[in-house]
Amino acid sequence: MIELLKKIGLSDLEARCYLTLHDEPGISGYEVAKRVSVSRTNVYSALRSLTDKGACRSIEGEPVRYDTVPIEHLAKHLQAEFEQVTKVLVNKLKSPPRITPSFYNWQGEKQLNTTIHRIIANAEDFIIIDIWSEDLHWVEEDLLEAEKRGINVILITIGECQTMLQNVFVHVRSDDWSISELRNFSILCDSHTALLGGFGGSTKLSALETDHPSVVGMLKTAFYHDLIMQHIEKDFEAELLDKYGEKYKKIFEFYANEKGWNI
Numbered sequence: 001m002i003e004l005l006k007k008i009g010l011s012d013l014e015a016r017c018y019l020t021l022h023d024e025p026g027i028s029g030y031e032v033a034k035r036v037s038v039s040r041t042n043v044y045s046a047l048r049s050l051t052d053k054g055a056c057r058s059i060e061g062e063p064v065r066y067d068t069v070p071i072e073h074l075a076k077h078l079q080a081e082f083e084q085v086t087k088v089l090v091n092k093l094k095s096p097p098r099i100t101p102s103f104y105n106w107q108g109e110k111q112l113n114t115t116i117h118r119i120i121a122n123a124e125d126f127i128i129i130d131i132w133s134e135d136l137h138w139v140e141e142d143l144l145e146a147e148k149r150g151i152n153v154i155l156i157t158i159g160e161c162q163t164m165l166q167n168v169f170v171h172v173r174s175d176d177w178s179i180s181e182l183r184n185f186s187i188l189c190d191s192h193t194a195l196l197g198g199f200g201g202s203t204k205l206s207a208l209e210t211d212h213p214s215v216v217g218m219l220k221t222a223f224y225h226d227l228i229m230q231h232i233e234k235d236f237e238a239e240l241l242d243k244y245g246e247k248y249k250k251i252f253e254f255y256a257n258e259k260g261w262n263i
Helices: 002-007 012-023 029-036 040-052 071-092 109-121 133-138 140-148 213-235 237-244 246-258
Strands: 056-059 065-068 103-107 126-132 152-158 167-171 183-189 193-199 206-210
Touching: 002 012, 012 029, 012 040, 012 056, 012 065, 029 040, 040 056, 103 109, 109 133, 109 140, 109 183, 109 193, 109 206, 126 133, 126 140, 126 213, 133 140, 133 152, 133 183, 133 193, 140 152, 152 213, 167 213, 183 213, 193 213, 213 237, 237 246
Parallel strands: 126 152, 152 167
Antiparallel strands: 056 065, 103 206, 126 183, 183 193, 193 206
C-alpha cells in the first residue's frame, strides 16, 4: 500500500503517517511518531506536508490531533488537479510533427511496464497484441481497460489462456517450444505505433518502440495471415491434417530434408 501511495505523490514517511491515521484516526503527532518509529520533528513535518497536499486535516485542541482525508475524496481531488495540469501542458506543449520515423529502446521491467501502459492508454481505434500466454499478465489489465473505452482489442496468444478479453485467437503450442527461451511479443496500436520485445531467456528484458511504416506494415501482414489461417484451419481441419500432418510437420520436413533449409 505504501508503494501505491508513493505513486500519487506521497513520500515514504508521508505514506506511513497516512496509513497510521487511516487505522487510528484522531491521534496526535506524538502518537503518530511512536507508531512509525520516527522522530517527532520529521513526523510533524510530514503531517504538515500531508495537510498541504490535501491528504490530512488537523483537529484543534491540546494536543492537536490529526485525521486523514478519506481516500476516495483525495483520489478525486488529485485526479481533478492532474487533469487540469495535463490539459494546460497538452495545449502549451504540443508535439511538433515528426518528419522521419523513430526507434526507441526500452530496458528493464519498470521502463517496459510504463511503455506498455502508455501505448495502450493512447490507443484510439484498435490494438493487436501477439504474446505468449505466460506473459499475458504484463498487458491484460491495460487491455481490459482499453476495451472499456471502446477500443477494439485483438489478442493472439501462444498457448491456451484464461482471460475476460473479447477477441482472442490461440496458437496451439508445439512440443519443442520452451517457455524458458526468449518469448517474443508485439503490440500494434492504430496502424502507427508498434512495440516489439521479448520475455524470458538470457536476453535482458527490453523492447523496441517505433512508428516506422515498414514495421507497422509487417505486423499488420502477420495479423492478416494469422486471421486467415485461423479460419482455414477451422473449416478444413481434417483435410489439412491428412495432407500436411500434425502442426504442418510434413511441410517443415520437406523444406528441411528436401531443400536443406535450416531456418
